[in-house]
Amino acid sequence: MCFSATASFTAGAGLLAIGAITTSRINRPAELPFALIPALFGAQQLIEGGLWLTFSDSALLGNSVLTHLYSFFSHVLWPIYVPIAVLLLEPEAWRRKVLKAIALAGAAVGLYLLYFLVTEPIVSEVVGRHISYQSPHFYTAVVMTLYVLATCVSSLVSSCKTIRWFGAATFTALVTAYVFFDFWFISVWCFLAAILSMIVLFHFRRGEARLSPG
Secondary structure (H helix, E strand, C coil): CCCCHHHHHHHHHHHHHHHHHHHHCCCCHHHHHHHCHHHHHHHHHHHHHHHHCCCCHHHHHHHHHHHHHHHHHHHHHHHHHHHHHHHHHCCCHHHHHHHHHHHHHHHHHHHHHHHHHHHCCCEEEEECCEEEEECHHHHCHHHHHHHHHHHHHHHHHCCCHHHHHHHHHHHHHHHHHHHHCHHHHHHHHHHHHHHHCCHHHHHHHCCHHHCCCC
């Protein structure tokens, strides 16, 4: 979580447990990427939990390593991963075409941010009760538009009701984090999206993984 190491570790452990449940309920390999979303968010939260412990002069290397690991999830993985996971579950032809286009956009923005992650390292610091990630290239209009398209709108395109719920919830969380927690946007939005990834469990519990449109 964005407020403390304990909260991040707790959220991470809980999401890993949910991820174990969702992956145990898949019916075919194509469902695995979507089922893994809670576990991946859990791993990201555990990384931020470790990052909280590095804010001291004696842990500069650990801080840099964990900052970049966390930023790989937030900047690179999610815009590439989410539209592909949704695409693999989509049965309708026209939606698949839209999702393929979104996946290309997500790959473009993810690789763009990866380039800057390598060439212009991100710095993290504790400001108030949150971790702030200094990533100025993330906030350009084009980058943010493609990022939102990949991470949120892709799920809204799905023919499965619970996947659309996930997309609507993550988009609402993104807007909330951007409006009310602009300085800590990356950390706060990732935490909110992580918690909302529990919707993935509901998707598989309802049997939506069998591709029944909602």
